Amino acid sequence: MQLKRVVVTGLGALTPIGNTLEEYWEGLKSGKSGSAPITYYDTEKFKTKFACELKNYNPEDYFDRKEARKLDRFAQYALVSSDEAIADSGLDLDAIDKFRVGVIWGAGIGGLETFQQEVLNYAAGDGTPRFNPFFIPKMIADIAPGNISIKHGFMGPNYTTVSACASSANAMIDALNYIRLGHCDVIVTGGSEAAVTIAGMGGFNAMHALSTRNESPETASRPFDATRDGFVLGEGAGALVLEEYEHAKARGAKIYAEVAGGGLSSDAYHMTAPHPDGIGVVKVMENCLRDAGLKPEDVDTINTHGTSTPLGDVAELKAISQVFGEHAKDININSTKSMTGHLLGAAGAIEAIASILAMEHNLVPPTINHTTVDENIDPSLNLTLNKAQERKVDVAMSNTFGFGGHNACIVFKKIS
Structure with a gap:
């Protein structure tokens, strides 16, 4: 069987060093550090008091208030980055066969903040299980690709890969294989995470996995350096539109690169x-x-x-x-x-x-x-x-x- 070629036609990024693809690239090439003191909660009793949070991110810039309340941050990030990638790809969503467009997404943890808050609310109450009806659909890791497909009407393969920090790489490789085997023309793929939370930081600290360089958070992530002492937790999302080569060529798409293999x-x-x-x-x-x-x-x-x-x-x-x-x-x-x-x-x-x-x-x-x-x-x-x-x-x-x-x-x- 002759495998089809797969190319990248759209990119989207929401990261601690840039909230758009262009900003992300500017941050990368200039060597910008995204690490800073945590603003989401009081870190006084935590071993690590810093992380790579998103900067100047406001959900209401992307969603109305009611919609934002139904989405954990990791799902918000997925929608924001995938919207940028789809727009970047130039796909005419009214002209494509949506049964041949899928969403394969990666998330190692999913809605940790939602889970944390619901449990804290229950613990602070009188023991009556008053849980938010959106608790489960906000928390589950597969809700990110679900929301992307619902928003755009994509009716091809739709699921989440979960393999810890390899999750979105697994998602991209799955997307590559679905397209080159001829099952899809286009797949939106990537991953999102929002684990800078009390539970996330506390759990990783308990494992001694995180850097504790609190006196200099901007220099704490130092791969290959002899003084490195652990990783710095980050949050955000990245999205790629993968497309069968002939399909992309036929519509005159801009092609960033070919996905050679995984x-x-x-x-x-x-x-x-x-x-x-x-x-x-x-x-x-x-x-x-x-x-x-x-x-x-x-x-x-x-x-x-x-x-x-x-x-x-x-x-x-x-x-x-x-x-x-x-x-x-x-x-x-x-x-x-x-x-x-x-x-x-x-x-x-x-x-x-x-x-x-x-x-x-x-x-x-x-x-x-x-x-x-x-x-x-x-x-x-x-x-x-x-x-x-x-x-x-x-x-x-x-x-x-x-x-x-x-x-x-x-x-x-x-x-x-």
Whole structure:
């Protein structure tokens, strides 16, 4: 069977360093930090008092007050970013076959704030279970793609992938495969997350997963730096319109990139820690390259998972050196989480968008906040430290890994 080609025709972003695609790119190339003291609740008794919140986000700029109250923030973010991507794609929604348009979305947690608030309200009451009738539909992770499809009338495949921080990368790979197998013409894909909450921050603090650099939150996300002490939690969403190539060409669509392939693997090692030798990471990149029909030396840049954790960063770079050999030193390796923080289930989507934009502009965004060399990291690797670097980018890879040992890798190439 001849697989169909799949391309990216629309992008949308709502991130801690920019509330639109254009603002996001400006933040990326300038090395902007999205980390700042938390404004959503009183952090006095919390170990970590900062996160990468959205800036200047007001739900009533996008929804009427009644509609906003029915949507958890993660679902709001999904609708906002997907609307931008659909508009960017130039799709004529009245002319397309909506039975062949799907929505496959990623969310690692879903409506955590809604769950938290309903439980707190119950605990503060007299024991009578007075729950909001929108509690369940606001909270469930699949409501984000559900709302996108309802708004636009898309009647193809519609579901959420949940694989912790790999969720939106899994969603994009599923979307790729549905289209190239001929089941759909267009799929809106990506991911959203809104876990900067009392429960989210408290839970990750209890795991000792978060940075506690409260004296300097803007520099706390420092992948590959010897002084890194954990990740910085972020929130937001990224959306991509994936489209069958001939369908896109026939309507004269702008094409950002071709989705060359995707790979999946499992560490099968530990609930939260990566395998120290990066075995699963090696395999996921090999699987991705094989699926794309590419050689290691074809890859120009890799946006790593790079969360700024002591174990994870080293294991991933070891895996890159193993897969790419001598070519590894010629690749621009970076971690945009140094700017956005870790968006959990939305990370794969916004980082894929960063990779596509790097390819479009031939400019690799930096890994910011690096001050101290880690002796456990190969010094010959180009980690794109502190400043964006110009280079020709024809092939860009993006890695995303999740608690539970879930590994996902997706690779894009310039259209030819």
